[in-house]
Amino acid sequence: MKSDSRLEKVLTAGRFAVTAELGPPQNANAEAVRKKAQHCIGNVEAANITDNQTAIVRMSSIAAAAIAISCGVEPVVQMVCRDRNRIAMQSDILGAAALGVKNILCLSGDHQTFGNHPQAANVYDIDSMQLIAMVKAMRDDKIFLSGDPIKEHEPRLFIGAVENPFADPFEYRVMRLAKKVEAGADFIQTQCVFDIEKFAKWMETVVAEGLHERTYIMAGLTPVRSHRALQYMKTQVAGMSIPDELIKRMEAVEDKEQQKEEGVKICLEMIDHVRNIKGVSGIHLMPIGWESITPVILKRADLLPRPEV
Amino acid sequence: MIVADRKPLDEILNSIKDCDRIMLAGCGGCVTICFSGGAKAVQLLASQIKIARKKQDRPIEIIEVTPERQCEYEFIDALAEDLKSVDAVLSIACGVGVQAMTERHPDTVTLPGLNTKFMGYPVEHALWDERCAGCGDCVLEWTGGICPIARCAKKLLNGPCGGSADGVCEVDKELPCAWQLIYDRLKKIGKLDNLKKIREPKDWRTSTNAGQRKIKFEEAML
Structure with a gap:
């Protein structure tokens, strides 16, 4: 065991794993985190605590993770390269591990121009690849990036990374994934899958390269509440692939509540699809602002109760 | 210039x-x-x-x-x-x-x-584009002559982020994705292998992070 995390145990046991996203609030309300954590307790292996996603200031992911732990939810602390240099990141990695965090997800981070402080300087002292390698070296080689030893209590974290099968250059995406695996990514969560065809094609290459045997691939899925949400993602979020048929299908449902139900159905179909794609080890649900739907979807997808490990 | x-x-x-x-x-x-x-x-x-x-x-x-x-x-x-x-x-x-x-x-x-x-040049009449950030440790040898420090909004050294789509940077649709350019260039000159290597964190001391920089050209000193 690299980390003793539940997520690691489920994946190494060969069980289909489930994670879900938990976005911290834009305030200091611990209760808001506890409330969202309720949707995750016992329903997922671990909950991803986002790190100032879309570059909007929110409660620190590590602080929110500590609150999640107190509720009995295992967190995956997301860490982006946008806001901290290597000194602050290593310090926060030690702090997170000390608070009981066992999973980390390494990302470059949404650019600050998308957020509510576009005037901010970005850091990008290291990139996501180098962050993965840094966490691995801290865990396995017990050294800091400087080469100085961590004499005791090295942070034992299960290391995650992300990949976007829908971004360009498409041919390079698998090579980049291979680099992340080489750097030390134990698991991969993908960008939201809506374009199942493109995802399957990408997975074929992943499997051909044998990468699914060196890391665990979890397909990212987002249940959407309306055709507008889909339309927004298609036009406003870079690197998203959303087939027009899906938007038309949502649009064809006039009643708002029925549209939500259609969104859930689409998500359930996606779960079915990805479960049958070779090399997919689990799913990562990202119900942006709709965390309460997580248990509903998992129940209807027959993914509850979660396995004992 | x-x-x-x-x-x-x-x-x-x-x-x-x-x-x-x-x-x-x-x-x-x-x-x-x-x-x-x-x-x-x-x-x-x-x-x-x-x-x-x-x-x-x-x-x-x-x-x-x-x-x-x-x-x-x-x-x-x-x-x-x-x-x-x-x-x-x-x-x-x-x-x-x-x-x-x-x-x-x-x-x-x-x-x-x-x-x-910035440091750059006119890519067409009356239009100047940034090309060099003066980082003090040039990477152009392995990036196919295209600078990710000056031209990638995240200064990434290990390939494009997830926001690269249709050759364009997520930050501004008018900006080409530097890593798409690097990929295309390396493919053209048969050097795609350059992208397989994990690039180590950069030593930013040669950039603007260690105080004002100086260059002494010993041979020409009076």
Whole structure:
């Protein structure tokens, strides 16, 4: 065991794993985190605590993770390269591990121009690849990036990374994934899958390269509440692939509540699809602002109760 | 070359509002090429300032000069005599020129009339693009001659982020994704293997993170 995390145990046991996203609030309300954590307790292996996603200031992911732990939810602390240099990141990695965090997800981070402080300087002292390698070296080689030893209590974290099968250059995406695996990514969560065809094609290459045997691939899925949400993602979020048929299908449902139900159905179909794609080890649900739907979807997808490990 | 852009006229007028006589100093180097600080720009700005001040009922006298380069002592030393009669210098050289003037003529206040932007070149007539961030440790050898430090919004060293789509950067649809360019270039010259290697974290001490940088050319020292 690299980390003793539940997520690691489920994946190494060969069980289909489930994670879900938990976005911290834009305030200091611990209760808001506890409330969202309720949707995750016992329903997922671990909950991803986002790190100032879309570059909007929110409660620190590590602080929110500590609150999640107190509720009995295992967190995956997301860490982006946008806001901290290597000194602050290593310090926060030690702090997170000390608070009981066992999973980390390494990302470059949404650019600050998308957020509510576009005037901010970005850091990008290291990139996501180098962050993965840094966490691995801290865990396995017990050294800091400087080469100085961590004499005791090295942070034992299960290391995650992300990949976007829908971004360009498409041919390079698998090579980049291979680099992340080489750097030390134990698991991969993908960008939201809506374009199942493109995802399957990408997975074929992943499997051909044998990468699914060196890391665990979890397909990212987002249940959407309306055709507008889909339309927004298609036009406003870079690197998203959303087939027009899906938007038309949502649009064809006039009643708002029925549209939500259609969104859930689409998500359930996606779960079915990805479960049958070779090399997919689990799913990562990202119900942006709709965390309460997580248990509903998992129940209807027959993914509850979660396995004992 | 260094590319600079003129400050808004109101900001310039405000900075010289207490002056009755100024020297407007251009530069015959980079900023002449990018139209913001050459002899013609000096002429144009001088008339704009004079008209604005006349409207305010407070005319201003302007000595117009454009030394060959404002960043070299030998070209700005000659301005000393004229400087005695002015309240300030308004420099439309890059930030280096403004500082050279300040250091060489400490009894006169030199004010900036330009915003110095970047190192780049005109990719077409009257359009300049940034190309170099002066990081002090050039990576162009393995990136196919395209700089990810200057041209990727996240300064990534290990390939494109998830926001690269249709060759465009997620930050601005007018910007090409530097990593798409690098990928295409390396593919063309048969060097895609360059992208397989995990690039180590950069040592930023050679950049702007370890204090002001200096270069000494020993062979030419007097």
